Amino acid sequence: MKFLIAGFGSIGRRHLRNLRVLGEENILLYRTHHSTLPEAEINDVPVETNLEAALAHHPDAVIISNPTALHMDVAIPAAEAGCHILMEKPIADSLAKVDHLRAALASGKGQLLVGFQFRYHPALRQIKTWLEEGAIGKVYSFRAHWGEYLPNWHPWEDYKQSYAARPELGGGVVLTLTHPMDYLRWLLGDVQSLWAFTGTLGDLKIKVTDSAEIGLQFKTGPAGTVHVDYLQRPAGHTLQTMGTDGMVQWDNASGSANLYQAKSDRWEKFSLPTGFDRNDLFLDELRHFIRVIQGLENPVCTLSDGEWALRLALSAHQSAQSGTQVHF
DSSP states (O other), rough: OEEEOOOOHHHHHHHHHHHHHHHHHEEEEEEEEEEOOGGGGGSSOOEESHHHHHHOOSEEEEOOOOOGGGHHHHHHHHEEEEOOOEEEESSOOSSSSSHHHHHHHHTOOOEEEEEGGGGHHHHHHHHHHHHHTTSSSSSSEEEEEOOOOGGTTTTTSGGGSGGGOOOTTTTTTHHOOOHHHHHHHHHHEEEEEEEEEEESSOOOOOSSOOEEEEEETTTTSSSEEEESSSSSSOOEEEEEEEEEEEEEEEETTTOOOEEEEETTTTEEEEEEOOTTOTHHHHHHHHHHHHHTTTTOOSSSSOOHHHHHHHHHHHHHHHHHHHHEEOOO
16 A cells, blocks of 8 residues: 655654554655754655656555645645545535535545544543433533643744745634634534634744634534633533533543433543654544455544634634624
């Protein structure tokens, strides 16, 4: 099986290393040499700087890990060439080319998986099971909070030059930290309406939004908020989901999930497997992608899912700018 990785930034390097861990060695890179990472580990990897030349190698699959604003420029030709695609989140910085990509996939007959790795988190999967079993009754509210200081993300580079900080590359905290938009839809269903406040409130000297408070009303009833920012120290990423018969909590720092049930007035803890590492999420994602390529599984996070996460993120900016709710 031949893999083409588009982009050798942080996530591109992670996918390269993980493919090798999984025994995949037939790998080539498509890159423009703007990465700030050391290149020693790719000395033995074929590199193309032209997409047409890269696709002429006839890869079975393309992993799209270049900056957000450039995703579609790679995804559409790759889909037309019949490649299977693992597309990093968010799928783009605009909805303009999503239908074109959908048509290209239909024509080329490849599958597409969106890289929202939290769908593979054991604790979030346990929470999904609890909610589906009605363990906390009817869900009526939630709070997702993710704050993380941007200069600490990639110490080897100037954070102001990273895609996350540059508007022309699709940066900004709402798009970059769009994971809660995906996992909340995965847990609670479709969104009915949205409101948001966004701003550049810190002193990072960047030209993108660095903090946002987003309210979501789900069609199934629950309403709550998502907070994301580039400013918080120490970092924190948590989720609380409240129901008529109890609540569930998740803290990404510990990884564990906790269930409180009113009828028993006690907490139940779900702990991560011994030896669990954050990279396990990406390894499980790649294992799943390989099975998708082999026709053994269907993508757990589809283009439609990726489109909805992007739609919600863009709608947050729309709501903040207009001062009005957005309805779906």
